Amino acid sequence: MSTNVNVNADNVKSQMRKGYLEYCILLIISKKPAYVSDIIGELKEARMIVVEGTLYPLLTRLKNNGILTYNWQESVSGPPRKYYELTESGQTFLAELEAGWEELEHAIQLLRTKNN
Amino acid sequence: MLSNYYERKTINNNMKKTVTINLGGVVFNIDDDACDRLSQYLSDLEKRFPEEDRNEILRDIEVRMAELLTFKMENRNVVEINDVEEVIEVIGRPEQFDDENATDSAENQSASTTSTTQETTTGKKKPFRARKLYRNSNDRMVSGVASGVAAYFDLDPAIVRILFVVLTLISLGWGILIYLILLIAMPEAKTKAQFLEMQGIEPTLENIDNFHQEPVERSSGSNALGNIIKICLIVLGVIVGASLAVGVLCIFIAMFSALLLHTPGSFGNAVDMGLLGSCALFLLCPVIGIAVLCVRAANGERKHKWVGWTLLAVWILSIFGIVGFGIQEGKNADFEERLERSGAALEQWFDEDDYTTHDEYYNADDIDRIIDPVLDSLRDGESTYDISIHTNPKKGVNVRIQSNNKSDTSLVEK
Numbered sequence: 001m002s003t004n005v006n007v008n009a010d011n012v013k014s015q016m017r018k019g020y021l022e023y024c025i026l027l028i029i030s031k032k033p034a035y036v037s038d039i040i041g042e043l044k045e046a047r048m049i050v051v052e053g054t055l056y057p058l059l060t061r062l063k064n065n066g067i068l069t070y071n072w073q074e075s076v077s078g079p080p081r082k083y084y085e086l087t088e089s090g091q092t093f094l095a096e097l098e099a100g101w102e103e104l105e106h107a108i109q110l111l112r113t114k115n116n
Numbered sequence: 117m118l119s120n121y122y123e124r125k126t127i128n129n130n131m132k133k134t135v136t137i138n139l140g141g142v143v144f145n146i147d148d149d150a151c152d153r154l155s156q157y158l159s160d161l162e163k164r165f166p167e168e169d170r171n172e173i174l175r176d177i178e179v180r181m182a183e184l185l186t187f188k189m190e191n192r193n194v195v196e197i198n199d200v201e202e203v204i205e206v207i208g209r210p211e212q213f214d215d216e217n218a219t220d221s222a223e224n225q226s227a228s229t230t231s232t233t234q235e236t237t238t239g240k241k242k243p244f245r246a247r248k249l250y251r252n253s254n255d256r257m258v259s260g261v262a263s264g265v266a267a268y269f270d271l272d273p274a275i276v277r278i279l280f281v282v283l284t285l286i287s288l289g290w291g292i293l294i295y296l297i298l299l300i301a302m303p304e305a306k307t308k309a310q311f312l313e314m315q316g317i318e319p320t321l322e323n324i325d326n327f328h329q330e331p332v333e334r335s336s337g338s339n340a341l342g343n344i345i346k347i348c349l350i351v352l353g354v355i356v357g358a359s360l361a362v363g364v365l366c367i368f369i370a371m372f373s374a375l376l377l378h379t380p381g382s383f384g385n386a387v388d389m390g391l392l393g394s395c396a397l398f399l400l401c402p403v404i405g406i407a408v409l410c411v412r413a414a415n416g417e418r419k420h421k422w423v424g425w426t427l428l429a430v431w432i433l434s435i436f437g438i439v440g441f442g443i444q445e446g447k448n449a450d451f452e453e454r455l456e457r458s459g460a461a462l463e464q465w466f467d468e469d470d471y472t473t474h475d476e477y478y479n480a481d482d483i484d485r486i487i488d489p490v491l492d493s494l495r496d497g498e499s500t501y502d503i504s505i506h507t508n509p510k511k512g513v514n515v516r517i518q519s520n521n522k523s524d525t526s527l528v529e530k
Contacts, residue, residue, distance in 0.1 A: 036180060051208025053161065056176045060169045078186060079141030079179060 017048055022058065023097040024048050026086065029068065030094055033085040059084065067093050134194055140175070140182035146195040153200050154181075160210040177207060247316040250305035258409070258424070261298045264305070267314045278348075281409065285356060289402040296428075353410025360403040368396060387444045394437030401431035 021043075028034055028042050036055070043049045062068045067090040072080040086094065133148040146154070158174065165173045184203045185195055249268050251260035262280055263273035284291030305311045371392060405427045 036176065037183060040180075051212045052180065052206055053177060053208035053213055056173045056180075057165055057169065059176070060173050064169065078183060081179075082176070 020101065021048055022062065023094075023101060025055075025058065025062070026067070026090065026094045026097065029084050030086055030091075033071075033083040035073075035081045035083050039084070062090075066090070139185070140179035142182040142186060144182075144185060144189075144195050145193055146200075147197060150195055150197040150200045153197055153204075157200075157204055157210070161213065164210060164213045181207060248310070248313040249302050250310055250314040251299075251302045252311075252314060253304050253306075254311070258295075259299055260304065261295060261302060264302055264314065265298070270316075281349075281352065281406070284402075284406065292402065292405065349410050353407055356410065357403060357407040360406070364396070364399045364403060367399060371395065387441055390437060391441035391445050394434045394441055397430055397434035398438055401427045401434065405431075 024043060024046065025039060028039050036059070039059075040049070040052050040055060043055070049055060059068065063070065063084075066087055068084050069087050069090075070082040070084045073083050075081050134145050135148060135151050137144050137146055137151060137154075139154075158178070161177065162170055162174055181203050184206060185199060188199050188202070189195065247268050250264050252263040252267055252273075253260045255263040255273060257277060262276040265271075266273040266276040269276075280291055280295060283294070305314050405424065408423055408427070
């Protein structure tokens with residue numbers, strides 16, 4: 001039973017992370033145009049992703065939805081790199097997510113403190 | 117680096133082939149096995165991405181892998197399998213992608229993971245028009261015709277097998293003929309590509325690689341459905357065998373008695389015996405064949421292949437026998453009928469004219485040559501004949517004819 005609870009908790013936690021993964025990516029990119037390994041580094045630091053591979057489909061989807069765009073930049077070593085940045089609609093999207101997060105944070109805060 | 121290479125060789129005695137690859141625009145020298153692992157990994161990943169984005173995502177991942185490998189390669193120049201494994205751990209194993217991509221609750225998550233893996237392992241099934249008809253020798257009871265047909269229509273082979281048996285029973289053996297035609301017409305699937313085509317899966321390299329079909333072991337079949345089918349087949353076999361055997365026996369008795377009643381005294385004639393024997397074989401062979409098939413289907417054994425072929429050969433021979441002996445019998449019947457008619461005519465004539473005679477006589481074997489000219493002559497009145505008729509209950513009608521103006525005399529005996 002306890003393992004079941006643990007599995008469920010892990011599952012919920014990973015669902016929560018997943019739900020805000022896009023928001024996190026956009027946050028990173030909004031500061032300055034970012035190369036994939038920069039994004040990965042920050043996300044790993046923030047313990048938002050376990051494996052890198054899952055980021056790529058997500059980035060491609062965001063790009064196809066017109067939220068992100070990229071341009072190629074020469075690198076010192078190796079082939080040119082894709083640097084992602086937000087489009088205009090990406091900016092509005094990020095603002096909406098931001099508002100959504102604040103609402104959620106507020107709601108949680110409210111619920112946590114209400115009975116105390 | 118050369119020294120390193122020799123060192124490895126002397127220590128491990130493990131000289132490996134390397135290949136040169138272009139991964140994400142960077143050139144690597146990579147061990148053969150590491151290269152296989154890498155390409156296997158990439159093709160595993162590929163299936164997990166939506167088709168339209170596939171190339172782009174894969175390209176990004178390749179670039180990232182190249183970057184990671186370059187980082188690891190700092191002072192070496194051959195990528196080994198451990199390096200590839202480490203990079204894969206960083207990017208993520210294919211099953212981790214499934215976990216991360218699933219967005220629904222735990223139940224849905226597990227369900228969707230299994231469904232995606234199933235889809236990827238079986239590949240896309242095509243409608244049956246795109247399939248090819250092969251005999252499936254990996255899953256066969258006799259020659260794989262039924263399971264080949266089953267694969268073509270995406271059915272369970274057991275259903276097709278039972279249909280074949282039922283069809284054979286209803287059509288009194290014609291199902292066997294259909295089976296034989298299919299056996300000749302359907303090529304046997306031998307290569308992996310042919311097995312895939314048989315199931316309507318496009319024989320791409322990847323699908324061929326994933327295809328592992330072991331011959332179906334029937335003798336150790338322990339699943340419930342298999343057992344039910346087995347029992348059904350045995351029961352069917354017993355019922356069919358028994359009813360057909362009784363039927364054949366009845367036909368046998370009927371034929372014997374008919375022959376005995378029809379021509380008393382002539383039983384033992386080689387032609388009659390031949391015809392009877394042929395009929396018996398013609399009816400018995402399918403019965404034995406069906407019984408053998410049922411037993412085989414139930415046991416899943418394919419021993420004694422010659423039994424089937426022998427039965428088939430005997431059955432075909434019996435058809436020839438029936439035709440041959442039947443023609444002969446027909447001729448005999450014709451002969452006997454005409455002899456009877458002539459005899460009756462003579463008897464009638466004899467009664468009318470009260471004419472008796474006797475002389476030496478010969479056995480006649482041709483009614484046309486003897487009786488007809490006699491009757492014609494008698495009617496014409498050109499010749500004089502000495503004729504005597506005796507009716508013997510055991511031997512039949514005894515007719516003696518003597519010609520007065522010809523040198524030959526004849527006896528016709530019926």
